Amino acid sequence: MSGIKKLLKRYNDISIVAKATLWFVFCNIVQKGIAFITTPIFTRLMSTEQYGQYSIYLSWLHIFTIITTLRLTGAVFNKGMSKYKEDRDTYTSTMQTITFVLTFIVFAVYLIFRSQINALTELPTFIMVAIFAELLVAPAIEFWTVRKRYEYIYKPVVFRTLLMAVLNAVIGVIAVLITEEKGYARIISCVAVNLGFGTALYIYNARRGKSLYKQEYAEFAIKFNLPLLLHYFSQYVLDKSDRIMVQKLVSMAAAGIYSVAYNIGLLLRIITTSINNAMTPWQYECLEKKEHKKLDDTMFMVFIFVAGCCFVLSSFAPEIMKILADEKYYEGVYVIPPVSMGLFFSFMYTTFANVEFYYDKNKFSMYISSAGALLNLILNYFGIKMYGYIAAAYTTLICYILFAAGHYIYMSQSVKKGEGIGWVFNTKRLALLSLGVVAFGIVIIFFYENIVVRYSIIVGICVIVFILRKRIIPALLVVKKHK
Numbered sequence: 001m002s003g004i005k006k007l008l009k010r011y012n013d014i015s016i017v018a019k020a021t022l023w024f025v026f027c028n029i030v031q032k033g034i035a036f037i038t039t040p041i042f043t044r045l046m047s048t049e050q051y052g053q054y055s056i057y058l059s060w061l062h063i064f065t066i067i068t069t070l071r072l073t074g075a076v077f078n079k080g081m082s083k084y085k086e087d088r089d090t091y092t093s094t095m096q097t098i099t100f101v102l103t104f105i106v107f108a109v110y111l112i113f114r115s116q117i118n119a120l121t122e123l124p125t126f127i128m129v130a131i132f133a134e135l136l137v138a139p140a141i142e143f144w145t146v147r148k149r150y151e152y153i154y155k156p157v158v159f160r161t162l163l164m165a166v167l168n169a170v171i172g173v174i175a176v177l178i179t180e181e182k183g184y185a186r187i188i189s190c191v192a193v194n195l196g197f198g199t200a201l202y203i204y205n206a207r208r209g210k211s212l213y214k215q216e217y218a219e220f221a222i223k224f225n226l227p228l229l230l231h232y233f234s235q236y237v238l239d240k241s242d243r244i245m246v247q248k249l250v251s252m253a254a255a256g257i258y259s260v261a262y263n264i265g266l267l268l269r270i271i272t273t274s275i276n277n278a279m280t281p282w283q284y285e286c287l288e289k290k291e292h293k294k295l296d297d298t299m300f301m302v303f304i305f306v307a308g309c310c311f312v313l314s315s316f317a318p319e320i321m322k323i324l325a326d327e328k329y330y331e332g333v334y335v336i337p338p339v340s341m342g343l344f345f346s347f348m349y350t351t352f353a354n355v356e357f358y359y360d361k362n363k364f365s366m367y368i369s370s371a372g373a374l375l376n377l378i379l380n381y382f383g384i385k386m387y388g389y390i391a392a393a394y395t396t397l398i399c400y401i402l403f404a405a406g407h408y409i410y411m412s413q414s415v416k417k418g419e420g421i422g423w424v425f426n427t428k429r430l431a432l433l434s435l436g437v438v439a440f441g442i443v444i445i446f447f448y449e450n451i452v453v454r455y456s457i458i459v460g461i462c463v464i465v466f467i468l469r470k471r472i473i474p475a476l477l478v479v480k481k482h483k
Contacts, residue, residue: 020152025274032270043325052256053183059240068103073142093209094217099139137198234369242392261332265339272347338393341441345400352407368406
């Protein structure tokens with residue numbers, strides 16, 4: 001009991017920022033954990049083609065979300081929380097009104113070209129209408145959540161997130177069990193949950209705003225985000241388009257197999273997203289105080305931790321695949337290592353981009369992201385045709401590496417112009433760590449049938465992490481000092 005009391009005392013003594021960060025990380029892990037736990041249920045109840053339908057719905061939802069929201073729920077909303085801190089309610093309701101109107105406009109365009117769009121997405125009209133109904137109000141959830149995160153009001157966010165995750169899983173399983181069209185049933189269950197919570201929070205945000213729309217806020221947000229739209233589309237291309245290309249170039253069933261394997265690789269994103277959300281304010285603070293050495297040393301330890309997670313996930317891939325899916329999905333196991341490596345480089349370039357955004361250098365993201373997305377589409381087309389759907393994971397990895405390198409170079413230039421120094425992060429050690437990640441991801445595949453070697457590697461990784469624990473743990477808990 002004394003140990004528990006000590007933990008409670010330490011918890012009560014930390015800042016509200018640290019408490020919020022801990023709960024947000026915990027919430028994100030549990031949310032993704034629920035989805036992870038239910039995956040074996042869905043993969044066993046649904047055929048590969050039906051699971052492919054669900055994954056393709058998610059991919060197209062992502063595309064339409066970018067179009068109908070202009071990604072106003074992203075970096076520009078955080079920027080607005082700071083720029084208009086005395087009138088956050090009106091800023092929130094203005095962003096919400098813009099996304100609502102845009103969704104109606106895009107829906108009208110869909111109705112005009114319904115047949116052509118349905119043929120492109122391979123989704124029926126009732127599913128497309130459901131998607132647009134979701135898009136009308138779902139951004140309200142993100143606006144509400146981001147604002148609460150920004151203000152470190154964590155309890156309602158944790159409750160809402162976990163409740164949505166549980167309802168999504170439970171209603172989804174029930175819907176799949178009672179219908180024959182299991183792919184569409186899973187889609188509708190997701191839409192229903194998002195529609196319910198989105199409507200409630202849309203009304204809440206609208207009532208709190210002094211007005212539904214303010215021209216100044218709209219102009220600021222749109223001008224800030226327009227240069228980033230190609231960047232956001234490019235992120236989509238890297239994250240989601242490969243599934244659509246697998247669907248088109250191979251089959252819906254192949255898209256289902258690829259999606260299951262890809263989603264296992266995305267387990268690492270639970271960690272990287274949580275870390276990035278928690279540490280971005282701290283990175284900005286370090287840059288403001290010109291504590292570049294502190295930022296470099298701390299983030300390098302974080303990069304080592306993420307690399308270790310990448311190694312463990314890639315090493316355990318065969319076991320994870322067998323747990324989450326039956327034999328019809330197993331050939332997708334070779335997708336997991338390149339996806340894990342890609343997410344390591346994705347985390348790196350996001351860290352570099354945060355520095356760029358601090359100096360208001362956001363146009364480069366548009367240029368490099370557009371070039372990377374175009375390259376990814378070309379490599380996907382030829383790679384999938386020549387080597388099958390597994391090639392899509394490797395083409396995405398290549399593009400993430402180029403993203404990270406490009407952002408590193410531009411970030412260094414931005415810092416040099418802003419601060420007069422040549423670098424923020426140590427180039428040599430980052431390059432060595434990156435080479436180690438790529439080498440490991442390639443080599444481990446050859447030992448998937450040798451459990452002794454793989455488990456020995458995992459033990460070795462754990463030993464290294466244990467040795468470095470006194471440097472890694474403080475780096476991950478650095479926000480505790482953020483008052």
